[in-house]
Amino acid sequence: MSSTVEPTEIGNEPVHLTSDMRIINGYNAALGSPFQRHQVSLQTPQGSHFCGGAIISQEWIVTAAHCVVDRFLSQMRVVAGTINYASGGTTHTVIAASYDANYNPSSPYPYDYAVLRVSPPFTFSSYVQKIALGSGRPISWCFATGWGKTSPLSGLSSTLKYARLEAHAYSDNDCKPWISGYVDEAHLCTWDPTRNICS
Template sequence: MEVLKLLSLFLILHQSWSDLVTPTSATESPIRINGGQPVNETVPFQVSLQLQRRGRWQHFCGGSIISAQHVLTAAHCMEKMKVEDVSVVGGTLNWKTGGLRHRVLAKHVHPQYSMSPKIINDIALVRVTPPFRLERADFGAVQLGGSDRIGEKVPVRLTGWGSTTSATSSAKLPDQLQALNYRTISNEECNQKGFRVTRNEICALAVQGQGACVGDSGGPLIRAGPQPHLVGIVSYGSSTCAQGRPDVYTRVSSFLPYISQVINQDLSQ
């Protein structure tokens, strides 16, 4: 299976980021999150996970603030990382400038995370210091919602600094946060389109030219409406982005007990 996750890991672990990704005025992988639009309003829960390369911090994955000390992201973003090499930047729409940088104290990759024979349990929590200043307007924890499973044809919103080109071999990261509004599809339809998803995943699909891409991994999928909440974490998709195939997300509602367990464990230490 050709997956964004594998490509993200390849980019991060096997070459200098600056050799593979050319930052532009539009982030990492899709055509503006492939077909999305630059975000102008505050997204207080959105963060950029960054890795230092050649003396510069570089964006490699997204994440969502879920408590004063915790970020929710994809397991594949953090599995191979040393916590001392990663920082978290929040409170900004531009991953290069502004915002506040936080050091990573600990990572919690789901103990049953696996990439073979298929991708499962692609979820991780990152604990930061100092705590996020949630009293500020540009910071805030996203609501996780309840255990109800999101169905098909539900309006959702993806935000991230993923590549604005469809070819992952020449990924270009926008500086400005991007957003894409589209809809979920059923897991059955997602499987029919070539993916082997589990009940712990959600798929979303837009028209050709729109979708997630490398660099969006770990970022938030938000259910739209009067009480927006986090329903998905960018996990994987096709190696060529936004070509009319689904994007696959970790289903947050399936992991609420795990998330609570990790947070409570950290806070009790």
């Protein structure tokens, strides 16, 4: 059942939401929507999507370190400005990559972030923009976007999905029973009983 949620903002643009948004059984993002403009697809040179990322400037994106470790720059390209990773948008070469020296692929997820420099630079438009960075204020919810699986048995979604997730902060000890082996002091643990970005 859907109910109205007060308007909120993505950057400076008001967005009207419903309470049942999720990636699994989630909503398709519209071209030019606040959920689409910052989102990029990391792909092989042949066009296979393997990770998502967000535009942070005209030349840089942020993504997960596990997406780029052990990959040559020539094995990646970035596609922006589309809701379907297999068509449309603009394609950019990855010319530099950097991730935290503390990241360890054999230790799940601590310091799992990376930045990639692209060429040519992004041309900002109504379909391509940098993501609005957080204000530093505590949050009670967040948005997730991506082309991931929409159920445990499905393939990747060809259309960009988005969801509004509750962001309740928990201590590491509270989280460990749910995701044992994946939580340490470098993590911020959040959980929502009704929504999921994983399959």
